[in-house]
Amino acid sequence: MTETFQDRHGLHGIMARFADPEQLLEAANRAYGAGYRKMDAYTPMPIEGLAEAIGFTRHWVSLVVLMGGLAGCVGGFGLLWWIAVIAYPHNVGGRPFDSWPMFVPITFECTVLLAALSSVVGMLAMNKLPMPYHPVFNVQSFAERASVDRFFLCIESDDPKFDRAQTRAFLEQLDPEEVSEVEK
Amino acid sequence: MTPSETLRPQMDRAQRRALFVGVFALGLSLMGLSRNADHFWQSYLFAFIFWAGLALGCLGIFFLHNVVGGNWGVAIRRFVESGVKTLPLIALFAVPVLFSLNTLYSWTHADVRAASFAVGHKAVYMNARFFIARTIFYFLLWFFFGYRILKMVNEHDRTGDPALFKRIKGASAPALLIFVVSTTYAFIDWIMSLEPDWYSTIYPWMFTVGEVLLTFAFMIALLVLLSKREPFAGFLKPAHYQDLGNLMLAFTMLWAYMSFAQLLIIWAENLPDEIPWYIRRFSGGWGYVAWTISIFHFCVPFFLLLMRFIKRNPNLLRTVAVWMIIVRILDVFWIVEPAFRQRGLEVYWTDVVALIGLGGIWIAYFIRNLKSQSLLVASDPRNTYTRAHGH
Structure with a gap:
C-alpha cells in the first residue's frame, strides 16, 4: 500500500498520444463516460466539442467579462455625470447639465475597455498563467509535438478514480500511439 | 439537382398559399385606394420600402459573401440568390410609386417649392422626371451587376474552376461598392425626400x-x-x-x-x-x-x-x-x-394589408426561385465545416 501512496504523489497523471483529432475526441468522450473528471486535452489547434467532451462546460471568464463591462458602464457614465453635474457644471447652449445622450459614447467606450481588459486578465488568472513549470513537458514526445501534429489526453492523478495500472490499461485500449506516465 | 422530392410538394403548397394571401390582401388594399387614396399610397410606399429592403439586403449579402467568403454564407447561399432574383418583381412594385409621386412627395408641388428656399433650390435634382430616371437607373445597375455575377456563380457551381472563383471575387468587390453608393441614392430619393427640407x-x-x-x-x-x-x-x-x-x-x-x-x-x-x-x-x-x-x-x-x-x-x-x-x-x-x-x-388598416399583399407575392416569387435549383451547394470551396472532419 505504501508504494501506491508514493506513486500517486510522484505522478502528475498518465498521458496518451493520438495521431488525429477524431481519436482524441473519441478518447475524451470515453474517459468522461468511464467516470474520469480530472483530465486535460492538449492539441495544436482548436477542436470543436473537445472542451465539452472533457467536462469543461462552465466558462467563468464570460462572467468576469460581464462584471468588467458593467463596471466600465456604470463607472464611465458615473464619471461623466459627476463631472458635468456636480464637479464642473457648465452651461453649453442652454442644454441641461445631465445631457445623458452625450454621455453614451464615452460610457460605451469605457464598457468595452474594461470588458476587454478583464477578459485578458481573467483568462490569464484562471489559467494560472504565466506558469513557468508544468509537469506535462516532462514527457519527451509532448514537448516535441504537442504544438505541431499530435493530440494528447492526460488523466490526472488527483482524479478520485485514478489508479496507476487501471488508468494506464484504460488509455491503452483507446488505440493511442503511446501511453506515458507524467512525473510531477 | 432540384430540392428533394419530399420538400417539393410542401414548397409548391407554400408558394400557392403565399400567392393567394398576397393577391387577396393586395386586392383588399385596393378597396382602400377608392376610399382614401392618400392613406393607400402611404401604406403602399411603406410596404414597397420594406420588401425592397429585403431584396436589396439579399443583393448586398450576395456581393459581400463573394468578396469575403466564409462558412456562414454557404448554408444560406441559395436563399440569398433567390432573393437577388426577386429584384425584377421589386422593380414592378416600384412602378405604381412612380405614378403617384404627386400624392407622396411634397417636393412635386409648386407651392411647397415656392414656400421653402431649400426645397426650391433642390428642384434641379428633386423633380419628377429626374427622380423616375434615377430609379430606373438604380434598377438597371442592380440587374446588371446582380445577374452578371449570378451567371458567373452558376457557372462556377457547374465547373468548380478556381480561376473563375477568383474572377467572381474580383467582380463582386466593385459591385459591393456600387451597391452601397446606389442604395444610398435610392433611399435618399425614396424615403428621405419625403421630408424634402431635411437631410x-x-x-x-x-x-x-x-x-x-x-x-x-x-x-x-x-x-x-x-x-x-x-x-x-x-x-x-x-x-x-x-x-x-x-x-x-x-x-x-x-x-x-x-x-x-x-x-x-x-x-x-x-x-x-x-x-x-x-x-x-x-x-x-x-x-x-x-x-x-x-x-x-x-x-x-x-x-x-x-x-x-x-x-x-x-x-x-x-x-x-x-x-x-x-x-x-x-x-x-x-x-x-x-x-x-x-x-x-x-x-391604417391598409398599412397591414399592403404589407401582407406585397409580402405574399414576394414570398411566392422567392419560393419559385428557390425551387429552380438545388437548395445547397456542399461543393462550395468556402465550405470547410463539413469537409474537414465529417461523420
Missing part, C-alpha cells in the same frame, strides 16, 4: 444596414425552418448557426451605432432644419414607438445574441430572428410614416 448623411447607410440585418434575420428563420429536412439536416452544424447569429449581432450593433450617431448629432445641434425630424417621431404617440424600437431592436436582441448557447441553439436563434423581423417592420414604419402622419401615431 442627414448617415441616414441612407443606417437604413441599408437595417435592411441587411432584416435579411440575415429572414435567412436564419428560413434556415431553421428547413433545418430538419434534407439536404440541410445532414449538413448544418452548431457553428453555422453561431456564425449567422454573430453576424446578426454585428449588424444589430452597427444599426444601433448609426441610428444613435444620427440622433446624437441632431439632438446636440438642435438646429431648426434638422430637429423637426425627431420632434415628429417622438411626439403624439410616435415616441412610444421610438422607445419600443430602441429597447426591442437593440437592447434585448443585443444581450440575447451575446450569449453563445442562444446562437448555437437553432430554435432559440430562430425566436430572436423572428423577433428581429417584427421590430424591423416597426422601425421602417416609424421612419416612413411620421412624414405624413404629423398629428401623431396613426395606423
Whole structure:
C-alpha cells in the first residue's frame, strides 16, 4: 500500500498520444463516460466539442467579462455625470447639465475597455498563467509535438478514480500511439 | 439537382398559399385606394420600402459573401440568390410609386417649392422626371451587376474552376461598392425626400444596414425552418448557426451605432432644419414607438445574441430572428410614416394589408426561385465545416 501512496504523489497523471483529432475526441468522450473528471486535452489547434467532451462546460471568464463591462458602464457614465453635474457644471447652449445622450459614447467606450481588459486578465488568472513549470513537458514526445501534429489526453492523478495500472490499461485500449506516465 | 422530392410538394403548397394571401390582401388594399387614396399610397410606399429592403439586403449579402467568403454564407447561399432574383418583381412594385409621386412627395408641388428656399433650390435634382430616371437607373445597375455575377456563380457551381472563383471575387468587390453608393441614392430619393427640407448623411447607410440585418434575420428563420429536412439536416452544424447569429449581432450593433450617431448629432445641434425630424417621431404617440424600437431592436436582441448557447441553439436563434423581423417592420414604419402622419401615431388598416399583399407575392416569387435549383451547394470551396472532419 505504501508504494501506491508514493506513486500517486510522484505522478502528475498518465498521458496518451493520438495521431488525429477524431481519436482524441473519441478518447475524451470515453474517459468522461468511464467516470474520469480530472483530465486535460492538449492539441495544436482548436477542436470543436473537445472542451465539452472533457467536462469543461462552465466558462467563468464570460462572467468576469460581464462584471468588467458593467463596471466600465456604470463607472464611465458615473464619471461623466459627476463631472458635468456636480464637479464642473457648465452651461453649453442652454442644454441641461445631465445631457445623458452625450454621455453614451464615452460610457460605451469605457464598457468595452474594461470588458476587454478583464477578459485578458481573467483568462490569464484562471489559467494560472504565466506558469513557468508544468509537469506535462516532462514527457519527451509532448514537448516535441504537442504544438505541431499530435493530440494528447492526460488523466490526472488527483482524479478520485485514478489508479496507476487501471488508468494506464484504460488509455491503452483507446488505440493511442503511446501511453506515458507524467512525473510531477 | 432540384430540392428533394419530399420538400417539393410542401414548397409548391407554400408558394400557392403565399400567392393567394398576397393577391387577396393586395386586392383588399385596393378597396382602400377608392376610399382614401392618400392613406393607400402611404401604406403602399411603406410596404414597397420594406420588401425592397429585403431584396436589396439579399443583393448586398450576395456581393459581400463573394468578396469575403466564409462558412456562414454557404448554408444560406441559395436563399440569398433567390432573393437577388426577386429584384425584377421589386422593380414592378416600384412602378405604381412612380405614378403617384404627386400624392407622396411634397417636393412635386409648386407651392411647397415656392414656400421653402431649400426645397426650391433642390428642384434641379428633386423633380419628377429626374427622380423616375434615377430609379430606373438604380434598377438597371442592380440587374446588371446582380445577374452578371449570378451567371458567373452558376457557372462556377457547374465547373468548380478556381480561376473563375477568383474572377467572381474580383467582380463582386466593385459591385459591393456600387451597391452601397446606389442604395444610398435610392433611399435618399425614396424615403428621405419625403421630408424634402431635411437631410442627414448617415441616414441612407443606417437604413441599408437595417435592411441587411432584416435579411440575415429572414435567412436564419428560413434556415431553421428547413433545418430538419434534407439536404440541410445532414449538413448544418452548431457553428453555422453561431456564425449567422454573430453576424446578426454585428449588424444589430452597427444599426444601433448609426441610428444613435444620427440622433446624437441632431439632438446636440438642435438646429431648426434638422430637429423637426425627431420632434415628429417622438411626439403624439410616435415616441412610444421610438422607445419600443430602441429597447426591442437593440437592447434585448443585443444581450440575447451575446450569449453563445442562444446562437448555437437553432430554435432559440430562430425566436430572436423572428423577433428581429417584427421590430424591423416597426422601425421602417416609424421612419416612413411620421412624414405624413404629423398629428401623431396613426395606423391604417391598409398599412397591414399592403404589407401582407406585397409580402405574399414576394414570398411566392422567392419560393419559385428557390425551387429552380438545388437548395445547397456542399461543393462550395468556402465550405470547410463539413469537409474537414465529417461523420
